[in-house]
Amino acid sequence: MHLTDLDDDCLLNVFSFLAPLPDLISLSKACRRFHSLTGDGRMRLLVLAPGRVDGPVSPQMIRAAASARNCRHAYDSLLSAVQGSRPGDKIVLEPGEHAVRDIRVSWPLHLVGGGGCAEDTLLDSPDSASGAFIFRASGKLANLTIRSTAASCITHMQGHLTVEGCSLSCKGTGLKHLFSPIVTRASRSRPAHWLPSTEAPGVLKVVETKIRGGRGSSACRAEGTGELRDVRIINLHHDTLFWFRVDSEVPGHIWHSMPWAAASYRRAQSREPDSTSMLKQEAGPAAAEPGQLQPSWADSPASPAVAVLEQRAKAWSLAQRFSSATELQEDHTPEPVHKRQRRH
Numbered sequence: 001m002h003l004t005d006l007d008d009d010c011l012l013n014v015f016s017f018l019a020p021l022p023d024l025i026s027l028s029k030a031c032r033r034f035h036s037l038t039g040d041g042r043m044r045l046l047v048l049a050p051g052r053v054d055g056p057v058s059p060q061m062i063r064a065a066a067s068a069r070n071c072r073h074a075y076d077s078l079l080s081a082v083q084g085s086r087p088g089d090k091i092v093l094e095p096g097e098h099a100v101r102d103i104r105v106s107w108p109l110h111l112v113g114g115g116g117c118a119e120d121t122l123l124d125s126p127d128s129a130s131g132a133f134i135f136r137a138s139g140k141l142a143n144l145t146i147r148s149t150a151a152s153c154i155t156h157m158q159g160h161l162t163v164e165g166c167s168l169s170c171k172g173t174g175l176k177h178l179f180s181p182i183v184t185r186a187s188r189s190r191p192a193h194w195l196p197s198t199e200a201p202g203v204l205k206v207v208e209t210k211i212r213g214g215r216g217s218s219a220c221r222a223e224g225t226g227e228l229r230d231v232r233i234i235n236l237h238h239d240t241l242f243w244f245r246v247d248s249e250v251p252g253h254i255w256h257s258m259p260w261a262a263a264s265y266r267r268a269q270s271r272e273p274d275s276t277s278m279l280k281q282e283a284g285p286a287a288a289e290p291g292q293l294q295p296s297w298a299d300s301p302a303s304p305a306v307a308v309l310e311q312r313a314k315a316w317s318l319a320q321r322f323s324s325a326t327e328l329q330e331d332h333t334p335e336p337v338h339k340r341q342r343r344h
Contacts, residue, residue: 004033011037018088018108022160045089046074047081049096078111078123079103087137093144095120100146101128105135108159113143118167118210121145131155131183141166148181152221156184158200167210167239180221181211186248187224204246210239224248 006014015038018024028038046069048057057076066074071092075081078100081091087107095115100123113121122145125132131152133141138159145167146153153168154161168181186202202224211219220228225248232243 004031008037012042015043015088024088042072043089044069044071045081045085045091046071047078047091047093047098048074048076049094050076050098051096082109085109093121093123097122097124100125100132102130103133105133105139106137108138110140111142111144112140113145115143118143118145118165122147125149125151125153135159135161140164145169146181147171152179152183153181154183156182156186156202156204158186158202160203160205162205162207163209164207165209167212169212171213179213180218181213182206182220183223184220184226184246184248185223186226186246188226188248201248203248206242206244209242211242212239220244220246222246226250 015024024038028035046066048065062074075084078093078098082103082105085091090110090112092112092114115121121143123132125148128148128151131154132146132148134155134157136157138161140162142164147169149171153170154163170179170181184204186200188201219242222228226246228244228246229250230245234241
């Protein structure tokens with residue numbers, strides 16, 4: 001029996017065990033039937049806006065809303081939707097302001113805002129101790145505005161997480177190293193086999209996302225084994241768009257085992273201007289408005305800036321060139337010839 005011989009209900013049951021990224025996306029490109037099934041309403045959940053009706057939401061109203069939006073089920077809160085979801089489900093949030101707190105995602109999910117832009121769907125986390133979202137599995141956040149006051153907006157533990165077209169705002173007033181809109185703790189391996197560890201390998205990808213934080217804070221704090229890669233920034237009038245990637249399988253520090261490369265890197269860094277001054281947020285009267293985040297992750301040892309990465313690449317090439325030239329010179333050094341002394 002071939003896979004295409006199964007009926008739609010069996011195929012939907014099979015698709016529910018696949019991760020949304022990249023399995024379902026790749027599967028939707030196979031044929032028209034798979035494309036329609038991956039976008040079927042039976043794999044979608046709906047979260048109603050809090051101010052949609054006055055008073056409690058009745059079960060009849062929930063069923064009517066799910067039927068009108070062609071969804072499998074409708075919920076009155078995002079927490080109940082996540083708890084009632086299945087791996088691979090897509091949760092659509094109606095435009096409005098939703099209260100979220102310590103939502104732990106333990107299986108692949110796709111959360112998307114139902115508005116025309118990210119500002120139409122606001123997820124507010126005023127008093128959360130761990131942040132708005134804690135991802136322990138693969139997933140995707142799209143077209144959402146997440147605002148946190150007491151902790152980070154997103155904490156990434158493991159899995160492939162994509163944040164696309166969102167707006168993140170972290171307005172914590174405490175120490176700057178405690179408040180970052182995005183925190184990734186994905187690690188390549190645990191410190192020891194006998195120690196418990198909640199982190200695992202993972203990849204964090206941020207695409208065209210507006211990030212704001214308190215004065216002096218950083219856009220992303222990498223506490224795992226990876227560091228920022230493929231960084232791109234576009235400064236708008238009131239916002240800053242970010243593109244970057246953090247892979248736990250690509251370690252951030254490679255200089256501890258090569259002292260000659262570290263020395264070359266320090267010499268190159270002493271000749272170049274200080275790159276962190278270009279990425280620090282200004283604090284004078286001509287600085288940006290309060291709450292706007294400037295690219296200021298250069299002061300974080302686990303998340304170097306683009307200029308620092310360029311200096312490392314230059315130092316690496318110079319050190320390799322110097323090492324190869326030294327070895328070549330040692331190989332071709334002529335041996336001294338002892339001449340006989342003439343006797344007179």
